[in-house]
Amino acid sequence: MAIQPSIAGSDALPAGALQVSPALVVLVLLTAIVVAVIYAYQPPLPQTMAVAFVPWIVTGAILSVLAARGQYPPYLEPAFTEPGAYLTAIFVPALVWAAMLNLSVSKRRLPAYHHYIGTMGVGAMAILWAALILQIGSARLTMMLVLVVVPVMALLATGLIALSIGFWSPDFVDYAAITGGFAVFGALVNGIATATNFAMVGEAAHTAFSAAVQDVVLTVAPGGVAGVDATHIWVWLFLVANVAIGIHVATRLAPYAESSPRAVNAMLGFVGAVGFGLGFDRLLVLVVG
Numbered sequence: 653m654a655i656q657p658s659i660a661g662s663d664a665l666p667a668g669a670l671q672v673s674p675a676l677v678v679l680v681l682l683t684a685i686v687v688a689v690i691y692a693y694q695p696p697l698p699q700t701m702a703v704a705f706v707p708w709i710v711t712g713a714i715l716s717v718l719a720a721r722g723q724y725p726p727y728l729e730p731a732f733t734e735p736g737a738y739l740t741a742i743f744v745p746a747l748v749w750a751a752m753l754n755l756s757v758s759k760r761r762l763p764a765y766h767h768y769i770g771t772m773g774v775g776a777m778a779i780l781w782a783a784l785i786l787q788i789g790s791a792r793l794t795m796m797l798v799l800v801v802v803p804v805m806a807l808l809a810t811g812l813i814a815l816s817i818g819f820w821s822p823d824f825v826d827y828a829a830i831t832g833g834f835a836v837f838g839a840l841v842n843g844i845a846t847a848t849n850f851a852m853v854g855e856a857a858h859t860a861f862s863a864a865v866q867d868v869v870l871t872v873a874p875g876g877v878a879g880v881d882a883t884h885i886w887v888w889l890f891l892v893a894n895v896a897i898g899i900h901v902a903t904r905l906a907p908y909a910e911s912s913p914r915a916v917n918a919m920l921g922f923v924g925a926v927g928f929g930l931g932f933d934r935l936l937v938l939v940v941g
Contacts, residue, residue, distance in 0.1 A: 676730040679739050686746045693753045695765065697914040699830035702921030704766040705745065707773030709929045712741030713936050714780040718787065738929065744776075745769045788940055795939045802848065802935060803928075806840040813840075817899060824902060827909035831920035832902030838927025839898030843891045845931035849938050850887075857934075865890045898927070 719732035730736045749765055785793065814833045818825040824832050849857035858866070869886045901923050909916040 673730040673736075675727055676736050676739075679731055679736055679743065683739050683743045683746065686743060686750050689750045690746060690753065693750075694914075695749075695753055697917045698766060699828070699917055701766045701769075701917065702831050702834045702924055704770035704773065705921070705925060706928065707770065707777040708741045708745050709738075709925055710932060711773060711776045711780055712738035713929070713933045714777070714784055715740065716933075717936055717940050718780065718784060734933075745772060748772065784940070798848070798939055799932070799935055802844050803841055803932070806837055806844060809840055810837040813895065813899070817903065821903045821906060823906040823909070826906075827913070828902060828906040828916060828920060831909075831917045831924070832906055834924035835902045835920045835927070836895060836898035836924075838924035838929075838931070839894045840891070840927075841931035842927040842934075843894030843931070845934040847887045847890060849934050852938055861893075862890055865893055894927075898923070 715732050715737035716734045719729065719737065731740050749769060752765055752768065785796070810833050813836055814824075814829065817832075846857065846859055846862050850862070866886045869882050869889060902920060905916050905920055
């Protein structure tokens with residue numbers, strides 16, 4: 653039973669924050685079981701596996717937006733709203749992956765899992781993208797270009813950053829070029845998305861990290877530097893901080909990729925997926941309104 657705010661005090665959680673839907677609990681358990689089955693098989697985890705899940709991340713974000721505008725039965729709603737939408741976007745490809753692993757054991761050969769999962773994700777993403785366009789109408793089609801432009805800009809910047817990292821971290825290039833680059837890419841998308849959201853919405857778009865960076869800028873240079881105001885300094889410093897975090901994680905884990913490629917690829921892929929997921933979700937909510 654949820655705690656009433658009037659009893660718990662003004663600093664307590666909202667009344668519905670402690671209520672968890674049984675359907676969401678079931679989805680969490682099923683996802684955990686499927687992931688455990690995949691782990692038990694100990695399949696090869698190539699670097700490109702992280703990229704294969706990108707369309708599924710986009711699928712989860714679109715599912716949550718469509719669910720907010722549609723009507724679903726109460727028992728299905730938790731699977732299509734946050735955070736259930738992302739769990740669904742993980743559960744479906746993971747279930748297919750587990751099935752392919754089972755078949756590969758019986759046939760004694762290993763299919764290219766990432767190709768199948770990536771292709772399925774692109775198909776699911778395309779269908780939901782079309783549904784989203786039909787739902788929001790043509791008025792916001794121009795704004796939807798942001799969802800393409802920002803990741804492309806981040807991808808180009810990541811390529812340049814990855815080339816520069818290679819000069820002082822050979823392990824990054826040799827063992828974690830794709831997954832390490834994906835971690836930097838996710839951090840960069842998250843940073844650009846947060847800055848873009850701030851430009852459109854204002855102070856309400858701040859995260860804890862972006863607010864902390866802004867506090868540092870306002871403390872050190874409240875009036876700006878050399879004609880550049882504090883807001884512009886904050887944007888660039890915030891983007892640099894995000895990229896620095898991605899680079900630090902990638903370069904610290906890269907030396908271990910030679911001996912433990914599966915673990916390093918999984919960790920770097922997770923870091924990149926979280927960064928990209930958070931950033932794309934912010935952009936999508938901003939565009940759809």
